[in-house]
């Protein structure tokens with residue numbers, strides 16, 4: 001916002017003590033009410049107003065406290081924002097950033113915890129990213145603000161507690177780049193958003209068992225970093241995709257398809273997908289606990305893929 | 319301020335004749351896109367266009383040939399667009415339902431009922447943001463008033479006192495469904511008054527009142543008094559989509575006796591007023607008709623000669639920027655001026 005006067009933030013709770021989980025804290029005092037806009041609970045109109053403002057040369061950042069609320073804005077995001085550049089032959093552009101916070105835990109339940117990156121990734125004209133670490137989150141946010149296309153950023157609420165030393169000065173991280181976290185030789189584990197930390201722990205567990213897992217944070221859901229994925233799976237011969245969204249028609253299916261298309265003869269086992277079950281999010285905490293992929297499951301699935309089921313007495317059950 | 323009604327008549331005639339021309343050529347199947355004509359609905363665009371400055375912004379609907387032309391949109395580029403040509407106003411990628419001419423600040427249309435409304439408010443928000451003197455005019459049909467986004471946008475526009483004028487052309491039809499089957503009240507404007515909206519109701523063909531409503535609404539928006547909602551009752555003299563038309567749309571240039579008083583034709587109504595007041599004579603109308611016909615035929619010929627899609631790469635216009643974006647060096651706010659420059663290049667390409 002300091003770098004460009006055309007950047008403004010609009011969201012619900014900009015004046016609230018929580019400051020949208022701290023993400024807009026201090027902005028009102030610094031930039032004033034004109035650039036830190038409190039929104040009516042009118043997601044579709046506000047999304048459209050952001051589209052119109054973006055067409056005018058402003059660079060809106062729209063924040064929705066829960067990704068689930070974006071369904072009310074889909075007409076503007078999908079029918080309008082993602083298509084204006086195309087349907088007017090490249091004459092207009094919509095430099096819009098939409099930050100969607102994905103809830104998890106404490107009984108957020110069916111309507112406050114949906115991971116919608118797969119759905120948004122379906123539509124040409126949008127960029128869709130889901131950073132899992134502070135360094136990437138900052139770089140991608142800046143890249144998104146100064147891109148001339150609509151960008152959807154999925155922010156896993158559980159990741160807000162992640163601490164990391166990052167540069168104070170502005171920098172960008174380009175779209176379309178997965179983040180290699182750990183090198184390995186036996187299996188590639190690709191994880192998305194708040195299951196990335198689980199994948200890292202799983203890789204630690206596996207290494208204690210003498211198995212070497214390569215861990216990749218997908219980061220960019222549209223476009224996919226196919227090169228990084230294919231290069232890794234070519235090396236390891238196995239791929240486990242771990243996702244916070246449903247496997248059915250989800251990004252894990254897309255990744256699996258791409259890998260099978262490119263590396264069919266080179267795979268040592270079929271691609272497997274460990275995701276949330278195909279139900280809405282349960283609220284009861286015993287069920288909720290079991291809903292999300294854990295490092296234990298990831299390690300078990302990986303071990304089974306590497307060693308074969310017979311060597312894994314505690315193999316996966318799903 | 320004196321109003322040049324002859325100029326308004328000219329604009330109405332031009333819109334009528336362009337639409338009739340499209341209707342006549344449409345069966346040739348060279349214009350291959352859903353085309354919603356505005357026959358019978360020429361008055362609101364003409365008056366809105368007459369009072370608008372070049373920097374004011376229009377946003378339209380899927381039935382916006384009239385709005386586009388009234389704002390000064392390039393006629394050849396309109397025809398070329400309908401013909402799917404790369405020289406069309408949307409480079410052939412939009413068709414009749416997605417028109418744009420940034421050079422005259424016609425900012426585009428949406429084929430989603432109500433879709434353009436918040437976008438227009440966003441453009442008005444930006445004008446507020448920079449205390450610019452322009453206004454935004456957004457067109458909608460009566461069916462759009464059934465969409466929630468209208469109420470959301472009206473609320474926001476009032477809250478932020480946006481320089482926005484809602485022009486609702488109420489033809490009482492959604493495709494073929496009459497308004498009585500769709501709305502709790504067939505009068506639309508007054509419901510917004512309870513939200514604090516200034517509004518006008520203009521009866522069919524009351525062009526003097528239409529002029530007044532639009533003049534006042536623009537002035538209010540320009541002076542920081544916020545948005546206004548105008549409901550103008552009209553008759554659609556054509557099928558919802560496609561070239562079929564009903565009503566005596568082509569009698570306006572004939573003597574009043576032959577046109578039987580015009581059968582409620584808005585052009586006849588204004589023409590008769592101007593003839594009765596001595597401002598014009600029938601010969602003027604006839605020469606105007608000839609002149610506009612020539613312009614249209616020439617424009618269509620030119621548009622046809624540009625046939626062929628834009629380039630070979632259908633993916634070329636999906637994204638505006640690449641994967642890696644540059645941080646700005648500190649600079650002025652990017653704005654309309656910047657877009658003007660880009661747009662005029664395009665228009666000048668003809």
Ligand SMILES: Cc1ncc(C[n+]2csc(CCOP(=O)(O)OP(=O)(O)O)c2C)c(N)n1
Nearest residue numbers: 381429430431459460461462489491492493
């Ligand atoms: C959201 C949405 N629903 C339905 C349609 C199909 N549709 C196209 S035009 C139309 C009627 C629009 O009526 P109105 O807004 O009064 O405008 P008019 O056609 O009279 O100009 C409908 C229902 C649509 N385009 N968008």
